[in-house]
Amino acid sequence: MNETGPKIKTRFPPSPTGALHLGGARTALFNWLFARHHGGSFVFRLEDTDRQRSKDEYAGSIIAAMRWLGLDYDEGPYYQSQRFDRYRQAVDCLLDSGRAYWCHCSPQDLERQRAQAHAAGQKPRYNGACRERNLGPAPGAVARLKTSPEGTTGFADLVKGDITFANNELDDLIILRSDNSPTYHLAVVVDDIDMGITHVIRGDDHISNTPRQILIYQALGAKTPLFAHVPMILGPDKGKLSKRHGATAVIDYEEEGYLPQAILNMLARLGWSHGDQEIFSLDELINLFDLKAVGSSPSVFDHDRLLNLNHHYIQRSDPADLVPILLPFLARAGVNNPDRAILLKCLPHIMPRGRTLKELAHWAEPYLLDQPRPEAGVKEKFLTPAHKPLLQQLLEVIEANQADPEPALKRLSQETGLKPGNLLPILRAALTGRNSSPGIYQVMDILGMEKTLARIRLALAEID
């Protein structure tokens, strides 16, 4: 898998201004897979130059989400806020060499310039007022990169192909803010140079940023990395995926009871494919992942598909592995300190019907509680005074045939002239408090004869 040539190095640089969302997670996954596939390394960096919006708690939650997904990194987390000296040094270098200059325009000036450009049918931009003024630093001043309006800047994108921008579309972007902090464009480039990043794989909302960043690489005299812009993940309305589409944070899915492997599989198949294959283990993903197979059109996130994948992975899990991760979900459903043996025993029967851990907990609940908690309508439908004689008969038949109640129950069905479909739901209601469950004989087996009989007696006692 290792290729000759320089070692491949990718990175994932979220800004800690919110939780890790699905789009970010997929970007991280692609970078991670690409690095792992090529035996390269993967760098994790927090872009927290905006001190107003960056929060430590977000950094922590992003790190936790990465760990939960299993996306481990070889370097980092680096924090841009700890590298301000380095950025300042780079800015000074650009200033000294005349590739950058001080600009004294106020935010209000800029606002006016943008309005003018827009009115003229142009892209809103800075008009270069301070470009040739040779100004020095001053309170409120910013440093801008001097960009030639001549020519074009392009790059060979690894997923989109050749992309070219006319330089006169670009304005002189700010690289150092008036509070002396570096801007995003400057900081990413300096970091990617310093950290030796060879491949920048990111969302295609960064395409228009790329020529500007290439210009910074050039001004700094550095070699540009290779770029791969991955199409975005859209919401059902085909707009940028956002909170109004429901859960978008990775952590939301963890709380809903999704398995990391299902999320990873889902994310990998959004934009990337390998023939008709839908299910991929992590190893397969690493082996097969290739930027050439990444599509160029955006994709809508389909929640049903994720549910289906999650169900797939749950069904194929080892029940013993499910027990520990199910505990928090059971606790939230009101089941504390469940009997693990019973849980393990019922799991194979409920795994086909629990698509998430949350649903699994719901299905497991009747067997773990001391007494069943009847769901709405169940008592009224199956445990009324009219059912009492039947339930009494059921009790007697089961009690008399504890070793194997099935044949006796079938006989009862014949004797009473009641189809199993009319007889057994009563038993189910008494044993589980539900109108659906695994097969009734399996339910009795999970519960054990002692509890089975006790629950029927309890139901009998409660009917009045």
Next chain:
RNA sequence: GUCUCCAUCGUCUAGCCCGGUCCAGGACACCGGCCUUUCACGCCGGCGACAGGGGUUCGAAUCCCCUUGGAGACGCCA
């Protein structure tokens, strides 16, 4: 508005680079059937797409152009 990207079933996609094997394949969802003591699982079947228009060619989902539509960017956010 300007620039850039994108365009196959409702959705994710295969096929497109290297035109014929595609009256377009798979998956999810949906519908129907089977299995069945319930709900599921499972199995079988069905519905369903090359955005439109021009070229090029014996032949185009595949190549070219235009139109339309969608998205993104345009910030002292990242």
